[in-house]
Amino acid sequence: DTGVSQNPRHKITKRGQNVTFRCDPISEHNRLYWYRQTLGQGPEFLTYFQNEAQLEKSRLLSDRFSAERPKGSFSTLEIQRTEQGDSAMYLCASSLGGVNEQFFGPGTRLTVL
């Protein structure tokens, strides 16, 4: 399978814990995006990488959220001190260069108790 992959697929955690998600983009894609989606809403942009450089972050992204893409391949998204409001589907997408067709992975569903 050469699509975008994400792990874990589901994560249940207690409020205050830290969680980390991983995304592996389509191999030749140099752009990687993180979105968050809650029930009944469209995906909401969080951050974007071109190769290893994080070029854009949403103003809505609190300081508890951090993302990395150290070698320009896979990316991780960490949420520190999780809150119940962080419960959502976290989606990763990738695209090739200037072509803006973004392809999504299966997502990681986070539940914060």
Added chain:
Amino acid sequence: QKEVEQNSGPLSVPEGAIASLNCTYSDRGSQSFFWYRQYSGKSPELIMSIYSNGDKEDGRFTAQLNKASQYVSLLIRDSQPSDSATYLCAHWGETSGSRLTFGEGTQLTVNP
């Protein structure tokens, strides 16, 4: 005004009918438009992209773009029960960086 607005659902059509999904956007600098299909509990799947005014057809799907009216639509011909899903409209433009901005989606149900 929301950046992307989609016709409120849910939309219900009989099998074999044409389903029409509509989307308006506020950013006149928008250049690229996308339709994603999302089944319940799954991630969005890209089904159509359109960049210039006019129609673009792909199988049973036709996307229509009118930049002057800031309007994009998706027609699904010969609707099938397997088309039942939420359809998300998204756009990309110079003012939005590299992000896609999504509408809230329209839930479509195709009844056998």
